[in-house]
Amino acid sequence: MARSKGERDDQEKSPGSITKDSTIGLSRLISVLIIFVVGVVIGLTSSSHINRYFSLQAGQFYNNYALAPMSDTSVRNCTIVNCEREDCLSMESFLHPKNLTHSMSDNELFWRASMVPKKEEYPYSRVPKVAFMFLTRGPLPMLPLWERFFEGHGKLFSIYVHALPGYELDVSSTSPFYRREIPSQHVEWGTVSLADAERRLLSNALLDFSNERFVLLSESCIPVYDFSTVYKYLIGSAHSFVQSYDDPSRYGRGRYSRWMKPDIRLSDWRKGSQWFEINRNLATITVSDTKYYTIFRRYCKPACYPDEHYLPTFLHMFYGSLNANRTVTWVDWSLGGPHPATFDKANITESFIQSIRNNGTLCSYNSGETPVCYLFARKFAPSALEPLLNLTKSIMKF
Ligand SMILES: *[C@@H]1O[C@H](CO)[C@@H](O)[C@H](O)[C@H]1NC(C)=O
Ligand SMILES: *[C@@H]1O[C@H](CO)[C@@H](O)[C@H](O)[C@H]1NC(C)=O
Ligand SMILES: *[C@@H]1O[C@H](CO)[C@@H](O)[C@H](O)[C@H]1NC(C)=O
Ligand SMILES: *[C@@H]1O[C@H](CO)[C@@H](O)[C@H](O)[C@H]1NC(C)=O
Ligand SMILES: *[C@@H]1O[C@H](CO)[C@@H](O)[C@H](O)[C@H]1NC(C)=O
Ligand SMILES: *[C@@H]1O[C@H](CO)[C@@H](O)[C@H](O)[C@H]1NC(C)=O
Numbered sequence: 255m256a257r258s259k260g261e262r263d264d265q266e267k268s269p270g271s272i273t274k275d276s277t278i279g280l281s282r283l284i285s286v287l288i289i290f291v292v293g294v295v296i297g298l299t300s301s302s303h304i305n306r307y308f309s310l311q312a313g314q315f316y317n318n319y320a321l322a323p324m325s326d327t328s329v330r331n332c333t334i335v336n337c338e339r340e341d342c343l344s345m346e347s348f349l350h351p352k353n354l355t356h357s358m359s360d361n362e363l364f365w366r367a368s369m370v371p372k373k374e375e376y377p378y379s380r381v382p383k384v385a386f387m388f389l390t391r392g393p394l395p396m397l398p399l400w401e402r403f404f405e406g407h408g409k410l411f412s413i414y415v416h417a418l419p420g421y422e423l424d425v426s427s428t429s430p431f432y433r434r435e436i437p438s439q440h441v442e443w444g445t446v447s448l449a450d451a452e453r454r455l456l457s458n459a460l461l462d463f464s465n466e467r468f469v470l471l472s473e474s475c476i477p478v479y480d481f482s483t484v485y486k487y488l489i490g491s492a493h494s495f496v497q498s499y500d501d502p503s504r505y506g507r508g509r510y511s512r513w514m515k516p517d518i519r520l521s522d523w524r525k526g527s528q529w530f531e532i533n534r535n536l537a538t539i540t541v542s543d544t545k546y547y548t549i550f551r552r553y554c555k556p557a558c559y560p561d562e563h564y565l566p567t568f569l570h571m572f573y574g575s576l577n578a579n580r581t582v583t584w585v586d587w588s589l590g591g592p593h594p595a596t597f598d599k600a601n602i603t604e605s606f607i608q609s610i611r612n613n614g615t616l617c618s619y620n621s622g623e624t625p626v627c628y629l630f631a632r633k634f635a636p637s638a639l640e641p642l643l644n645l646t647k648s649i650m651k652f
Contacts, residue, residue, distance in 0.1 A: 349378065349463055354414070354436050360454065367457035368542040381409060382466035382489055385459035388415045389451055390473040391441070394423065395636035397431060399476055399643060403652055404430045407481045412462055416441075416455050446551050449560040452528075457541050460534070467491075469531040474596070474633035475583065476642060478610050480652035484629045492620045493578035494536050497526030498566035509558035514549050518567065526566035529583040529632070536573060543568065580617065584610050584628035596633045602641035607649045 358366065388394060394415070404411060413434040415423060421438075425431045436458040441451045452470060459465050467488040477484065500523070501507065510523045532540070546568050550560045569577050586595040597606075610631050617627035634642070646652050 345378065351461060354434060354458065356437060358437075360439075360450065363457045364453065364541050367460035368538055370538055371463070376463075380464055383410055383412050383462070383464045384467045384469065384485055384488055385412045385414060385462070385465040387452075387455040387459055387468060387470050388413070388473065389441075389448075389455060389470060390415065390417050392417065392421065392473070394431070394473050396473065396476055396634065396639060396642075397423070397425065397429075399639060399646070401429055401431070402643070402646055403477045403481055405652075407485070410481075410485055412459065412465055414455050414459050416451050444556055444559055446554070446560045448528075449547075449550070449564055452561065453541055453547075456537050460537055460541065466534050467531065468534070468537050469582075469630070470529050471583075471630060472529065472632060474635070475529070475630050476632070476634050476638075477629065477652075478584070478607060478631050478650060479626070479629050480650060483626070483651075487582075487619075487626060487629060488531065490620075491533075491578070494530075494532040494569075494576060495578050495580060495582045496530045496532060496565050496569055497581040498524045498570050498574075498577060498579045499526060501525045509554070509563065511553040511558065513553045517549055518546065518571070522567055522571050523563070524566035524570045525562055527581045527583065527585070528561040529581060529630075530565055531582050532565075533576075536569065536576060539573065540565065540568070546571075578618065580627070582627075582629045584631040585633065594633060596635050597638055598635040599637040599641055602638050602645070604645060604649055607642075607645055611649070 356363075386400075394400070404413075408430070411430075413430055415431065415435045416438045417423070417435055419438050419440060422435060423431050436454065438451065438454065439447070441447050455470065456468055459468055469488070479487075499506075506525045507520060507523055509525075510518075510520050547564065550564045554560045554563060586597075589595050610628055612625045612627075614625075615627060616623040616625055618624075619626075
């Protein structure tokens with residue numbers, strides 16, 4: 255009989271099993287036991303969890319007994335070839351990637367960035383950082399101002415720059431901007447490629463687990479407070495700062511497309527400044543969203559601008575209570591027209607900067623109010639740099 259043959263083979267293969275002169279009754283008992291065990295194993299392996307457990311066990315056995323020298327070789331290959339004599343899974347290279355260069359595609363990058371540790375406590379002393387993400391078409395004219403702003407706060411921030419592909423900022427190796435360009439792609443202003451670039455910045459910044467707040471800035475942005483004030487304001491905030499409002503005009507609701515129904519209704523539609531500030535939780539949620547981003551990609555085309563509607567609408571629909579609904583980046587729309595005012599050399603005065611910092615209005619902050627509504631401001635022409643540098647000590651306090 256096939257079964258008894260198999261049973262014998264088993265007995266012969268496994269060392270230390272019962273001897274051949276055992277009684278028929280005992281061998282029947284064993285055959286029943288084996289069938290029972292095989293049945294249980296088949297039943298259990300249909301569950302993927304158990305499956306993994308068993309393959310792990312099998313792998314361990316394989317390593318320990320079967321082909322020990324070979325597994326040793328493969329470990330050695332990893333150590334020498336892939337990681338240049340570094341521990342392949344060292345916490346250091348995981349937590350503080352030295353090099354922003356990588357060859358991940360957007361899809362691979364967004365997937366990696368969406369990962370969230372399940373454990374609440376960290377196995378290292380985590381000092382939360384603010385990620386400053388610069389979206390620029392070329393040089394950063396305000397760079398000397400920013401360098402002065404960052405000076406002396408090395409451990410509390412990270413910088414990411416999305417410039418034109420291949421563009422390298424002309425800065426010295428001591429600058430905090432040195433080699434902070436992320437792998438970028440061509441951006442056409444007003445199209446979804448701009449929103450893609452923002453996702454790319456967010457995702458690269460998410461790879462550093464210490465980054466807790468994420469602020470998007472342009473080449474024409476300036477800080478109006480010192481670093482410590484900005485840091486405390488953002489890290490201490492219970493809300494993210496994404497402007498989100500209902501604009502009934504053709505520049506707001508007029509950009510809505512009925513094709514977005516039923517997933518996004520007109521009553522869900524929101525508008526807001528592209529220059530957002532969000533915390534880690536919302537950043538992860540944002541780069542993880544495919545459904546709504548795809549709808550925007552498909553149906554929000556000029557004169558609909560995804561960068562002005564996607565985040566304000568998405569957050570309003572699902573995470574409104576986590577949002578302050580206002581921006582921390584000041585801008586002047588008072589002149590009217592499609593573009594905000596740009597300020598040059600002639601416009602920079604102490605009273606002007608002071609009025610951005612505090613114009614007597616109070617803004618809600620956590621459960622209370624604060625005279626500090628804006629931490630950053632735009633748009634400033636390159637010629638504004640010199641007079642601004644003159645004001646950092648007296649007005650901006652850095
Ligand atoms: C690992 O290294 C050994 C010896 O150096 C080599 O023969 C083998 O092809 C390598 N394997 C891989 C996967 O690189
Ligand atoms: C970063 O990685 C790229 C490609 O892997 C390499 O060419 C470059 O030299 C690295 N830079 C640093 C500073 O290690
Ligand atoms: C922001 O707007 C949402 C509605 O989208 C609201 O639920 C939330 O309370 C607002 N946040 C604050 C801080 O007022
Ligand atoms: C900047 O200053 C110039 C010259 O005084 C003035 O004409 C212009 O209106 C100012 N711009 C803004 C946005 O205030
Ligand atoms: C101060 O800023 C707030 C918020 O931007 C604005 O609504 C208000 O009109 C400003 N007040 C003055 C006096 O400039
Ligand atoms: C900046 O300050 C220096 C010295 O205080 C002064 O000479 C220069 O004219 C100032 N520049 C501007 C643009 O205000």
